[in-house]
Amino acid sequence: MRDKNIISKLTVVGAGPGDPDLITLKAIKAIKGAKVILYDALVNEVLLKYASPEAELIFVGKRKGCYAYRQQQINELIVARAKSHGHVVRLKGGDPFVFGRGAEEIDYAKQFDIETYMIPGISSALAVPAYQGIPLTKRGSSESFWVITGTTKSHKLSKDVLLAAKSKATVVILMGMGKLDEIVRVFSDEGKQNVPMAVIQNGTTKNERFGVGRVETICDVVKKKQLSSPAVIVIGEVVSERTKLDSLATEFQNQSLSLTEPVEVSR
Numbered sequence: 516m517r518d519k520n521i522i523s524k525l526t527v528v529g530a531g532p533g534d535p536d537l538i539t540l541k542a543i544k545a546i547k548g549a550k551v552i553l554y555d556a557l558v559n560e561v562l563l564k565y566a567s568p569e570a571e572l573i574f575v576g577k578r579k580g581c582y583a584y585r586q587q588q589i590n591e592l593i594v595a596r597a598k599s600h601g602h603v604v605r606l607k608g609g610d611p612f613v614f615g616r617g618a619e620e621i622d623y624a625k626q627f628d629i630e631t632y633m634i635p636g637i638s639s640a641l642a643v644p645a646y647q648g649i650p651l652t653k654r655g656s657s658e659s660f661w662v663i664t665g666t667t668k669s670h671k672l673s674k675d676v677l678l679a680a681k682s683k684a685t686v687v688i689l690m691g692m693g694k695l696d697e698i699v700r701v702f703s704d705e706g707k708q709n710v711p712m713a714v715i716q717n718g719t720t721k722n723e724r725f726g727v728g729r730v731e732t733i734c735d736v737v738k739k740k741q742l743s744s745p746a747v748i749v750i751g752e753v754v755s756e757r758t759k760l761d762s763l764a765t766e767f768q769n770q771s772l773s774l775t776e777p778v779e780v781s782r
Contacts, residue, residue, distance in 0.1 A: 523597040523629045527617040529610045529636015530554075532643055534719040535561045542634050549604035551596040553589065557608030557745060559720070571600070586616065590623040597629045610638040614664050614689055638662075640687045643718030643747040647725055648758040651685045656752040659684040665691020665698065665748070672697045680705045685751035692744045695734060702730045702750065711754035716746040727754060 526545045531537035546552065546565040554563065556576030563572055575584045575592070584592065597603045611617025612635065621631045640662040644651060651660040661679040665672065665688045672694045679686045680702045691698060692714075702710060708731040716724040728736040730750065736742075 521598070521601045523627075524602045524632070525593055525597055525605060525621065525624045525629050526602065526632040526634060527605045527607065527611045527621055528634045529615075529617075529638075530558045530562055530606050530608050531637045532609055532639035532719045533557070533559055533717065534642075534646075535559045537637050537642060537719060538562060539634065539636070542636065545604050545632075545634055546606065549602050550600040551603045552606055553592065553596075553603065554606040555608055558606050562606070571596070586619070590620060593620060593624055594627045594629065597624065598627070607636070608639070610636040613638045613640060613662065639718055639747055640689060643715050644687065644713070644749050646719045646723070646760075647713065647715055648760045649713060649749055650753050650756060650758070651687065651749075653753050653756050656756050657683070657685045660687060660751075661685070662687045662689065663691075664689055665694045672701075676701055680707065685749065685753050688748040688750070690744075691748050692737075692742075692746050695737065695748070698748065698750075699730055699734055710750060711752060713749045713754045713757075714742050714746050715749070716742045716744075718747055727757070 528542045528545050530542065543565050546562065547567065549566060549570050551571045551573065552563065552566055553573050553575045566572060573592070575589050577583070593603055593605060605617070605620055607615045607617060609615060611633070617633065621633065624631050641651065652658065661675070661684050663673050663675045663679060663686065667673050676688065676698060688698060708729065710730050711727070712730050712733045713725065713727045714733065714737055724740065724742055726736040726740045726742050
């Protein structure tokens with residue numbers, strides 16, 4: 516029998532792009548207070564050290580096309596655990612409202628009278644290029660940027676890529692490595708073979724890998740460097756405006772929070 520004193524609650528939390536230091540204090544508070552944490556494949560598992568020893572940790576992500584749970588199963592698991600345990604944290608990579616299906620999960624949970632909350636995360640669309648010194652906007656080079664999913668629900672290239680290719684904006688494509696040939700063809704058809712282009716794999720993590728070229732050469736660069744998913748694709752003149760950065764890991768190595776002894780924060 517369900518404990519009537521349990522308050523069913525879902526908090527959808529953005530874990531950031533991969534570097535475990537790129538998470539908000541509000542997100543840490545939610546993780547520390549969770550009874551159950553459902554986490555995705557792109558979440559840095561170091562963050563789970565913030566969880567209570569009594570918390571149930573459930574991997575619900577996708578790796579190389581293999582699903583631990585389908586989306587409907589995740590939705591049902593959220594509701595079941597919220598009803599039986601109380602506070603469920605749905606921990607998702609990047610920002611859950613940027614191609615993260617966070618809104619869908621909240622909408623589903625609300626049908627069952629579950630309290631719902633959202634804690635934004637730093638999106639890989641912004642952070643990954645920044646870690647490589649690529650500004651998405653820069654005076655004289657780009658006045659705006661597009662963030663587009665490379666693969667739609669129907670597993671086809673988003674039609675927005677065709678629209679973006681006609682603009683002068685910086686174009687950031689997530690989940691697009693499987694469509695890289697098509698993306699190159701779309702930009703080439705717009706006469707943009709010489710536009711700078713970058714591919715950044717495992718951005719902001721210690722396994723980050725980077726390849727840069729132009730639209731007409733990027734496929735060769737990717738093949739030579741053996742780049743693959745998960746990766747962020749950046750297209751635009753700002754790629755050539757890339758600034759040289761020193762290592763953040765070196766600069767802040769003595770200032771980083773200890774994840775074995777998490778920072779004390781109030782709940």
